[in-house]
Amino acid sequence: MxxxxxxxxxxxxxxxxxxxxxxxxxxxxxxxxxxxxxxxxxxxxxxxxxxxxxxxxxxxxxxxxxxxxxxxxxxxxxxxxxxxxxxxxxxxxxxxxxxxxxxxxxxxxxxxxLNDPEEKDILRFSQKTYFFQTLLKTNFTEFLPLTFFCRQEDDIESIKRKVTLPCIIKPSEKDINFSFYRKYNSKILLMENKDDLEKRLVELLSENHKLVVQELVNPKPGEEVCWWGYRNKSGEIFGITAREIRKFPQMGGTATFMRIEEASEIHHYAKKILESINFWGICEIPFMLDLRTNKFKVLEFNPKCWLQLSLATEVGMNLPYLAYLEVYKNKLEKPIIDKRRRRKWVRAKEDFLRAVIEDENYAILKRLFKWMPQIFGGCVYSIHSLSDLKVTLHRILGLPWRLLGKL
CATH class of the missing domain: 3.40.50.720 (NAD(P)-binding Rossmann-like Domain)
Known part of the structure; x- marks a missing residue:
């Protein structure tokens, strides 16, 4: 042989x-x-x-x-x-x-x-300032939320005059210790009046954060749609879209339940974005539907693999494999989407907290029985897989020790 x-x-x-x-x-x-x-x-x-x-x-x-x-x-x-x-x-x-x-x-x-086709600077793609300033320079304002950059206290007065409320604050650059998230337990801060906005900006600047202030596009759950895809060095772009059904926590949290859902308008926006910033590789671009204009607006840019990557793979958009083929085999392969495959993704523990514990619209048993059918059948699970049972066994055997560690 x-x-x-x-x-x-x-x-x-x-x-x-x-x-x-x-x-x-x-x-x-x-x-x-x-x-x-x-x-x-x-x-x-x-x-x-x-x-x-x-x-x-x-x-x-x-x-x-x-x-x-x-x-x-x-x-x-x-x-x-x-x-x-x-x-x-x-x-x-x-x-x-x-x-x-x-x-x-x-x-x-x-x-x-991955990230920079010229392999000079990959760090810029993780900086929100670079991302939004590049799009502003290319006049892609049709899908940009109203955005301001705050690097020093002198910027605050101008932001207060121009920003619409409610608005959000988020760090333009993250640090290895995730200091913003660890302090506020959220990726963003919601501001509803200008006095609080000024106080919070002064506080964050004193902690050496560089900040982005943006209009709140839409606080309604379920209106965020993500573009997941790949741009190779030849400029070919492949992608799919998925809707965030639930987050935990709802404001500034991470998606716990998503489903594949076609949004053709977003493919057009994603192509413009990737070409304007000259990105190479795997990325996620979240958009939010602006109910005032009925148009999607881009929220940020994620230049790496993300939590729900396994759902993209399940339906045929195997992004790590596309990267493998291009880098090691010098092959460009167009993915084939299989619409018969499982089209939902769940992070069960966190989604249980969001859908059953945090939601107070119904009695808890009614919430539980409403939630359970959603996560069984046709779902990709964030950790557990029938093809990889050693992981599940390790999680079960390690549960007592994890619980003891929290005491």
């Missing part, structure tokens, strides 16, 4: 357990090897997946970033020597994206990191 050529592995940087599993399972459909890069000495939970072929342990970057980068470079050099080429590396959350972006000049000798 002819020996199969050894496939080049993909590296996945530990960060989001759900995203790590989604990438490994997406590539596992083609029996492609995935190695986890740990952030610390503990074994990452995703390493129990049958689709993860091994773990490379590294120091914790929050404790010793310099040694963490040195460890990555050492691993990269060994892998490059073995396979004769640079290795594709996926961050799985904002902290990992910041780490790799900040040290990109060192890492790019051994790793391929």
């Amino acid at each position: 002819e020996k199969r050529e050894e496939e080049i592995p993909v590296l996945v940087l530990q960060g989001s357990y759900v995203v790590e599993l989604a990438i490994a399972r997406s590539l596992g459909r083609y029996d492609l090897p995935v190695l986890l890069l740990s952030r610390g000495e503990k074994k990452p939970p995703a390493s129990f997946s049958k689709f993860v072929k091994g773990t490379i342990f590294n120091p914790d970057p929050l404790i010793d970033e310099e040694n963490f980068i040195d460890s990555l470079l050492n691993s990269g050099q060994k892998l490059k020597n073995r396979y004769g080429r640079r290795i594709l590396l996926f961050p799985t959350e904002d902290g990992g994206l910041l780490l790799t972006g900040k040290n990109f000049d060192l890492l790019k000798d051994y790793f391929v990191l």
Whole structure:
């Protein structure tokens, strides 16, 4: 029997357990090897997946970033020597994206990191200021919310005069410690009067945050639609759209229940955005329907794999595989969407809190019986999969220890 050529592995940087599993399972459909890069000495939970072929342990970057980068470079050099080429590396959350972006000049000798087709600066794509200023310069105001940038106290008076209320504040640049989110337990802050807006901006500027202030497009649940897709180096763009049905928490939280839903208008906007910022790779672009104009407006830009990636893979938009083919095989492949496949995604625990506990419109039993049929049948689960039962077993066996850790 002819020996199969050894496939080049993909590296996945530990960060989001759900995203790590989604990438490994997406590539596992083609029996492609995935190695986890740990952030610390503990074994990452995703390493129990049958689709993860091994773990490379590294120091914790929050404790010793310099040694963490040195460890990555050492691993990269060994892998490059073995396979004769640079290795594709996926961050799985904002902290990992910041780490790799900040040290990109060192890492790019051994790793391929998507985002910048010229491989000069990948960090700019994670900065909201760069994203919105680029779109403003290209006059794409038709799908932009009213946006202001606040870097110093001198900016506040002008913002107060021009902004419409209610409005939101969000950091234009995140940090590796997620200091904004950890303090406020939200990605955004809702402001309903201008005095509170001024006080909050002064407070945040004193903490060295760079800020974006925007009109609140639409607070109504279920009106956010995300574009998920890929732009290759030749400029071809492939994407699908999905609607966020529920978030937890509802304001400034993360989607807990989504479904694939076609929104043709958004494909046009996504194409304009990706071409204007010259982005290469995997991304998510969330839009919100503005009920005043009945048009979608872009909320932000996410230049990496995201929590619901497994739903895109399930319907045929296998984005990690598209990246693998382009980087390692120099092949451009158009995905085929299978409309018969499961078209919903749920993060069960968080969605239970949102749909059953937080929602007070009905009695709790009525909420429970309304919720349960939604998450059974035709659903992709964020963690559990019948094709990867070792992960479920590990979660069950580890439950007592996780509960004890919260006492």
